[in-house]
Amino acid sequence: MLIEREKKDYVLMRFAEVMLNYAETANETGNSDIAKGILIEIRERAGILPGADGNYGVVASTREEIREAILAERNIEFAFEGHRFWDLRRLRMLDRLDGTTKHGVEAIAVDENGTELSLSVGRELASSYALTEKDFKYQVLQVPRSGVQSNVLPENYYFFPIQQAVLDRNNQLEQNVGWGGTFDPTLE
Template identity: 70%
Template structure:
């Protein structure tokens, strides 16, 4: 992409330094920037927990509180639409971003205590039916077997 052009996929200009707004200057900072972007990408897709689990970083959730966004359709005068009217307009693709009011809400009872997450959460057990088909397969060590899935 030529300098000064805009990314076709995200519509982001590369900037004078060609770094697309990324301020990271070290490997550690770059990894954190990537993790922050993954957090944004996964936040509404239900993949954040699984991404942190795969990366063995569930401790990042320790003590955090979950929040959600509530979007309520509103009329031109600012009053809330009935759910029936909002559904009808949504089904006709008649609602735009400005047709909503947004609130950030805390999910009740959502404080995360990672110290309550056992090490076994990082690896699923191997299904017994799989082990039955091949006696050379060993169960993961955190599930009663001798195989160390971390290969340590």
């Protein structure tokens, strides 16, 4: 018996990510003009005004400045999509998070008088798509509310540990340095 499943499309990568990846590659291979042009295209596409100089707020000119502009644009373009940590990890810039605190936005359903609704009532209204952005109040909270309040990211976060099940299958593998092993994945 053949059961047909419902087919669903999902976004693997947005066009903006393709453009920003291209900009990063162009910049790192010495084509900074192409990279800057792509940043301008992204900002134009987002509806940002060109400004008097026609550069849509892009003021970077050197390779390093354009690298930072691309990283900043990725942070804006992919806000709340979970890219920031991986971008900083990939570029070996996790130290930028040291000493920072993480914040989140809490949305609380309210009635027309601004009185908070109970969680069960808010959930029921949300489930029936009866709420819009005006039906909420928002507050910024530090995350987590208790426990570690300041980020400290050690060097070993650049290379995660090899799973024990993988190590058990091959006795020639060594665990990464920083995770109880002797293998240096940087190959230095």
